[in-house]
Amino acid sequence: xxxxxxxxxxxxxxxxxxxxxxxxxxxxxxxxxxxxxxxxxxxxxxxxxxxxxxxxxxxxxxxxxxxxxxxxxxxxxxxxxxxxxxxxxxxxxxxxxxxxxxxxxxxxxxxxxxxxxxxxxxxxxxxxxxxxxxxxxxxxxxxxxxxxxxxxxxxxxxxxxxxxxxxxxxxxxxxxxxxxxxxxxxxxxxxxxxxxxxxxxxxxxxxxxxxxxxxxxxxxxxxxxxxxxxxxxxxxxxxxxxxxxxxxxxxxxxxxxxxxxxxxxxxxxxxxxxxxxxxxx
Amino acid sequence: xxxxxxxxxxxxxxxxxxxxxxxxxxxxxxxxxxxxxxxxxxxxxxxxxxxxxxxxxxxxxxxxxxxxxxxxxxxxxxxxxxxxxxxxxxxxxxxxxxxxxxxxxxxxxxxxxxxxxxxxxxxxxxxxxxxxxxxxxxxxxxxxxxxxxxxxxxxxxxxxxxxxxxxxxxxxx
Ligand SMILES: Cc1cc2nc3c(=O)[nH]c(=O)nc-3n(C[C@H](O)[C@H](O)[C@H](O)COP(=O)(O)OP(=O)(O)OC[C@H]3O[C@@H](n4cnc5c(N)ncnc54)[C@H](O)[C@@H]3O)c2cc1C
Ligand code: FES
Ligand code: FES
Numbered sequence: 001x002x003x004x005x006x007x008x009x010x011x012x013x014x015x016x017x018x019x020x021x022x023x024x025x026x027x028x029x030x031x032x033x034x035x036x037x038x039x040x041x042x043x044x045x046x047x048x049x050x051x052x053x054x055x056x057x058x059x060x061x062x063x064x065x066x067x068x069x070x071x072x073x074x075x076x077x078x079x080x081x082x083x084x085x086x087x088x089x090x091x092x093x094x095x096x097x098x099x100x101x102x103x104x105x106x107x108x109x110x111x112x113x114x115x116x117x118x119x120x121x122x123x124x125x126x127x128x129x130x131x132x133x134x135x136x137x138x139x140x141x142x143x144x145x146x147x148x149x150x151x152x153x154x155x156x157x158x159x160x161x162x163x164x165x166x167x168x169x170x171x172x173x174x175x176x177x178x179x180x181x182x183x184x185x186x187x188x189x190x191x192x193x194x195x196x197x198x199x200x201x202x203x204x205x206x207x208x209x210x211x212x213x214x215x216x217x218x219x220x221x222x223x224x225x226x227x228x229x230x231x232x233x234x235x236x237x238x239x240x241x242x243x244x245x246x247x248x249x250x251x252x253x254x255x256x257x258x259x260x261x262x263x264x265x266x267x268x269x270x271x272x273x274x275x276x277x278x279x280x281x
Numbered sequence: 282x283x284x285x286x287x288x289x290x291x292x293x294x295x296x297x298x299x300x301x302x303x304x305x306x307x308x309x310x311x312x313x314x315x316x317x318x319x320x321x322x323x324x325x326x327x328x329x330x331x332x333x334x335x336x337x338x339x340x341x342x343x344x345x346x347x348x349x350x351x352x353x354x355x356x357x358x359x360x361x362x363x364x365x366x367x368x369x370x371x372x373x374x375x376x377x378x379x380x381x382x383x384x385x386x387x388x389x390x391x392x393x394x395x396x397x398x399x400x401x402x403x404x405x406x407x408x409x410x411x412x413x414x415x416x417x418x419x420x421x422x423x424x425x426x427x428x429x430x431x432x433x434x435x436x437x438x439x440x441x442x443x444x445x446x447x448x449x450x451x452x453x454x
Contacts, residue, residue, distance in 0.1 A: 001299065001316055001317075001318075002316055002317035002318035003299050003300070003317050004299070004300045004317030004361070004363040006363075006366070026361070029359060029360065029361050029364070030341060030356075030359050033320065033359050033360070033361055034340060034341075034359065036318050037318065037320070043318075045317070046317050046318075046361070046363075048363065048364070050364070074353075094341070094430065095341075095344065095429050095430020095431075096353075096354055096408065096411075096426075096427060096429065096430050097341070097344060097347060097354050097355050097356045097359075097408070097430040098341060098356070098359075098430065100350075100353040100354060100355050101355045101356070101359065101360065
């Protein structure tokens with residue numbers, strides 16, 4: 001028997017998580033429902049946080065954008081105030097059915113190395129606010145992921161906010177390769193953001209997903225690109241370095257060699273689309 | 282799977298079905314008492330006898346179990362039944378008018394020959410309905426994208442896309 005609790009407020013939710021030993025937060029359930037059903041996860045109680053008003057919606061606050069973790073992937077994909085990389089990443093997840101139910105917070109807390117909102121969040125300077133009955137902390141997105149399906153969340157703690165700095169002159173882009181166009185888990189995904197002014201790339205950030213146990217930033221390539229005007233040589237060097245820096249796993253979806261090969265092509269494609277963008281993204 | 286009691290009472294004194302829910306199903310108010318781990322797919326098929334909700338993969342991949350939840354297509358196999366609380370649910374059984382007149386999409390699927398074995402059809406029709414409700418005049422790419430979560434092993438999709446165009450035309454009249 002599984003109990004199902006729909007709390008009325010975030011505080012109530014945190015109290016329940018504090019008191020109930022075997023209670024798991026549930027957002028859209030597109031990951032968790034199968035685990036509960038297959039009994040991969042033993043659970044006595046599910047706490048539905050998908051409709052808590054404190055956790056839903058995209059808000060502009062001063063120089064920041066705050067995304068509630070229970071915002072659906074469909075809503076993230078269609079929020080014009082969000083940067084291009086994040087909208088594109090969310091819009092490429094699964095199918096319309098998955099995006100109508102699945103949430104960005106679930107994608108983050110599920111911590112799959114191939115989560116398609118994760119590399120965008122890494123290059124957009126994302127910060128996560130975590131709260132439990134005992135208190136609150138805020139961490140940069142990079143510090144949140146420990147390994148496949150492992151995060152720094154402790155028992156009783158919820159992701160309560162995803163914060164992005166508003167940087168009007170930063171552009172961003174996302175690319176993904178899977179087995180086919182739609183409904184495909186990424187074999188590799190990649191996000192780039194940078195300021196591009198007068199033909200020079202500044203403060204570039206690159207992150208790759210599905211190429212290591214967690215989504216990763218690649219600082220060595222960011223250093224190669226910073227302050228450059230992106231001639232063929234720089235692009236070639238950066239693409240090679242990207243392939244060299246990733247630590248791909250070899251699984252049933254793709255071999256290590258294939259992932260290194262494909263990440264070069266994705267990188268080149270993403271970079272050229274970034275410099276062609278006209279507006280804030 | 283646990284037994285479903287659609288009348289809302291708990292059986293034998295043991296409180297196995299701990300979650301009371303009420304929602305609108307194909308236009309009618311209904312209620313049930315369920316286990317928190319029960320899927321909407323099982324409640325609809327076994328509790329309410331709506332076998333037009335098909336189970337293909339059971340893992341969110343094929344779309345055969347698609348229903349409309351407040352107008353949006355979702356996979357009933359990934360949806361916990363408790364999430365139906367307070368919602369408006371449409372299954373293929375609720376598409377035709379009460380007098381039996383087919384919805385333009387159903388009529389168009391028949392006319393275009395978009396049905397072979399029919400296993401994918403309820404999900405296809407519902408996913409297409411949510412598209413046409415939002416975009417009365419979609420192009421081919423928009424149709425393909427809206428149906429990207431619905432697999433068909435028989436038709437090769439061409440006739441399905443044609444059927445959606447036909448229905449869109451009919452519905453704009
Ligand atoms: C067919 C299919 C295709 C898919 N395709 C893709 C794809 O292409 N790309 C991709 O990235 N993903 C894909 N997914 C995975 C999935 O849809 C996403 O990870 C989704 O974003 C999860 O969100 P949810 O709200 O459904 O999470 P849930 O299943 O509700 O939760 C996931 C986990 O996060 C925890 N959790 C949720 N919210 C919080 C919170 N606020 N605080 C703390 N913990 C929390 C839950 O306890 C659970 O452990 C696919 C899934 C399926 C079934
Ligand atoms: S049965 Fe639900 S998607 Fe296949
Ligand atoms: S008609 Fe047979 S699966 Fe589509």
